[in-house]
Amino acid sequence: MGCCSSNMEFVPLPEPPRPVIRSTIKALTRKNSLYAVRLTSITEKYQIIRALGSDSIGTLFHAREMLSGVIRTVREINKFTSTKGVEVFQEYNILRELDHPNIIKIFEAFETPKNFYIVFENVTGGTLLEKSKKLGFEGEFSKYAHELFSALNYMHKQGVIHCNLCPEYIVLSTDDDNAVLKIIGFTLAQKISDKKPIEINKIRIEFASPEVFNNEFTTKSDIWSAGVVLYNILTTRYPFPKGSIEMTIDSISKCQVDYNNSGFASISLQAKNLIKSILVLDPNQRPSCEQLLENPWFYESKQTIPITYNLAKKISMFNIKTTIARCLLSYITSKLSTSKKDFTIINYFKSLDLNNDGKVSKDEILNVFSQVGLNVENEIDFIMENLDYDSSGFIDYTELILALTNWPQELKQKNMVKVFTSNEGLISIDYLKEIVSHIKESEWAKFRQETRAENELITIKNLKEYLKESINI
Structure with missing residues (x-):
């Protein structure tokens, strides 16, 4: 965050709409545009492992980054046949502004003469719907439902509406007990400040809210969709009668929810009340995510890894001495990030994020730290x-x-060579400048001195030592 490349050019989206990508390392926030590193072939950076499937936008692949060895999910979009340019740039531009552990992470984009490629974090746990068939009781599922509403709460506070929330877009990071929920499928997502009509034929009708059929939607429309997802997973049924599309739309528009089936009868009273509070015709009468997260049904879900005194002390003392070091360390974490590695940090983050808004405030730091006996009022x-x-x-x-x-x-040698492109153990400062931007030349001059650069090249060992010495732990 805040470490964007400085050599960027803005290219407007042409008509007919196709995604436009131009050369750079990191994205700027510009409307109707995409940015990417220009390559001759994606195989310069990634080894394609296998295809995951295709849709109207493009093809998804599992791919291994050549340098780090980390597995990512890559979307390939053909420049000449895809007509989904608007959806592509919309998803890309929205996701690069979101930073939440329960929202799919986007890493980078590439352009080749034939295709565009967008690189996402790799998730391997399948959909929540598939996982729910293996869960033993409601309490296990409520953990994931809590993560779902936490992510929506954060999104909505950032001014983003998903617009097409449904089971296939609610997935799990891994297939083990440490899996965390991830919301994906942002191709129809919109900014509250720049809403446009939704094309009904592009959304999952069964999960759409009544107002969507009148071309009206708000954050409460996402909440309705999440309520239908809860109903569907907990009861293994849909809340509205099966039939034609017209019949389904009519039932949803009239809020004719089926509360009389055996599936709904089998769930707990708290779950019933939660769903009934959401599936209300008037959007203004539906609870916000913040209100829903206080529901008693989520009590077991709030159990997180506690912040200890030593951990609080580590956070309070942490400092990175230079901007260059901070940006390079951020780059390292993004390159080596994996779902399994991030699990513990995600739970610590949740322990600090007391109001579930996806960020940690000064008051939350003071509150949590005081609970472990660390008073940081003077240092906050x-x-x-x-x-x-x-x-x-x-x-x-x-x-x-x-x-x-x-x-x-x-910061071990084996990781440094996975992250930074080098030639015989030497890294070009020009290459580092592509990763780190908006840095004064005086800071680069000091960096050259501290890393003992020669002919604009530094050794991996010297870069590693520089980064270690820049961190106060």
Whole structure:
């Protein structure tokens, strides 16, 4: 966050709409545009492992990044046959602004003469609907439902509406007990400040809210969809009668929810009341995500890994001495990020995020730290300054990752060569400037001195030592 490449060019989206990508390392926030590294072939950066499937937008692949060996999911979009340019740039631009552990992460984009490629984090746990068939009781499922509403709460506070929330877009990071929920499928997502009509034929009708059929939608429309998902998974049924599309739309528009089947009768009273509070015709009468997260049904879901005194002390003391070091360390965490590795940090983040808004405030730090016997009232401004790199007034998930990463472990030689492109152990400073932007030349001059650069090249060993010495743990 805040470490964008400086050599970017803006290219407007042409008509007919196709995604436009131009060369750079990291994205800027510009409307109707995409940015990417220009390659001759995707195989310069990634080894394609297998195809996952195709849709109207393009083809999804599992791919291994050549340098780091980390598995990612890559979407390939043909420049000349795809007509889904608007959806592509919309998903890309929205996801690069979201930073939450329960929302799919986007890493980078590439352009070749024939295709565009967008790189996402790899999720392997299948859909929540598939997982629910293996869960033993409601309490296990409520954990994932809590993560779903936490992610929606964050999205809505960032001014984003998903617009097409349904079971296939609610997936799990891994197939083990440490899996965390991820919302995907943002091709129809919209900014509240820039809403456009929804094309009904592009959404899952069964999960759409009544107002959507009148070309009206708000954050409460997402909440309705989440309520239908809960009903569907808990009861193994749909809340509206099966039949033609017209019949389904009519039932939804009249809010004719089936509460009299055996599936609904079998769930707990708390779950019934939760669903009934959501599936209300008037959007204004539906609870917000913040209100829903206080529902007693989520009690077991709020159990997280507690913040200890030593961990609180580590966070309070953490400091990165230079902007260059901070941006390079952020780059390392993004390149080596995997779902399994992030699991513990995600739970620590949830322990600090007391109001489930997807970010950590000054008051939340004071509250949680005081509970473990650490009074940081005099140091809180120092802590926030050290961790809140984008000066938003809050600590975001990615910002907390920097403080909680085990840097002595991450900054080993074997990891450095997985992250940074080198030639015979030497790294070009021009290459590092592509990764780190908006840095004064005076800072680069000091960097050259501290890393003992020669002929604009530094050794991996010297870069590693520089980064270690830049961190105050």
